[in-house]
Amino acid sequence: MHEKHASSFHENISKIRKLIVQSSLVPGDRLPSERELAETLSISRASVREALRALSFLGIVETRRGGGTFLCEQDRHRYIEILSEFIVTKQTKATDIVEMLKLLERMAFSEIKPTDERLTQLEAVIEDDRTFRQRLIFQLENDLFIRIWSEVNRFFEGLDVGDLYTLDERKRFVETWRGMGMPE
Numbered sequence: 001m002h003e004k005h006a007s008s009f010h011e012n013i014s015k016i017r018k019l020i021v022q023s024s025l026v027p028g029d030r031l032p033s034e035r036e037l038a039e040t041l042s043i044s045r046a047s048v049r050e051a052l053r054a055l056s057f058l059g060i061v062e063t064r065r066g067g068g069t070f071l072c073e074q075d076r077h078r079y080i081e082i083l084s085e086f087i088v089t090k091q092t093k094a095t096d097i098v099e100m101l102k103l104l105e106r107m108a109f110s111e112i113k114p115t116d117e118r119l120t121q122l123e124a125v126i127e128d129d130r131t132f133r134q135r136l137i138f139q140l141e142n143d144l145f146i147r148i149w150s151e152v153n154r155f156f157e158g159l160d161v162g163d164l165y166t167l168d169e170r171k172r173f174v175e176t177w178r179g180m181g182m183p184e
Contacts, residue, residue, distance in 0.1 A: 012051040015041045017060070020071060027073040031061065034069075094159050101156050101164060104149045105133060112139045114177040122177075126170050129163035136173075 016037065025031065034052070038045045052069055055061045063069045112118065118139055125131040137149050156164065165173070 008047070009050065009054075012041070012043055012047050013054055015043070016048070016051050016055065025071045027071050029071050031069040031071065092155075094161065097152065097155050097159065098161075098164065101149075101152050104145075104152060105136065105164075108137050108140055108145070108149070109173065109177075112136070114180050119174060119178060122174055126174065127167065129165055129170065130157075132170050133164065 016031075019037070019041065020031070031037070031052075032040065034045050034048045037043075037048045037052075041048070052061060052063060056063055056069075059072055061069050062072050121135055122132060125135055133153070137146060140146060
């Protein structure tokens with residue numbers, strides 16, 4: 001896909017999504033016809049079809065042969081996965097992904113209250129960076145944060161650069177947590 005075509009392709013998808021929001025469509029509602037969308041959005045019918053195919057692939061709409069295009073039911077966190085595919089591109093630097101993941105994990109670390117049980121759980125997996133980080137994050141009770149972290153972590157794992165933290169860094173995390181004062 002050429003750069004100019006890719007740009008207009010993304011713009012067309014954005015136009016249709018904006019129209020869905022502005023029209024207050026809810027899952028199960030029928031979208032305007034391709035012709036109506038083309039006229040309303042000032043784009044060609046071929047561009048409308050291409051954008052609808054992409055939205056269908058992402059599970060946002062469903063096209064029924066002879067019946068039109070309908071808005072699908074969405075898991076509210078599914079949009080995070082969809083957005084991540086648009087945010088993290090081939091041009092995204094590996095260092096940005098690593099820094100973002102570390103930032104998210106530092107935030108989680110500062111939000112989770114240390115307990116003897118949590119320290120024991122982290123110490124049990126301290127040798128394995130991936131499991132250690134997952135165990136830390138899954139202590140949060142915020143599904144949205146966990147989903148965002150999971151998507152960034154998925155991109156990190158795709159970099160195939162090894163551990164995010166050294167064993168010594170993981171040990172320092174545990175010692176810092178221990179020093180934060182344990183509840184009585």
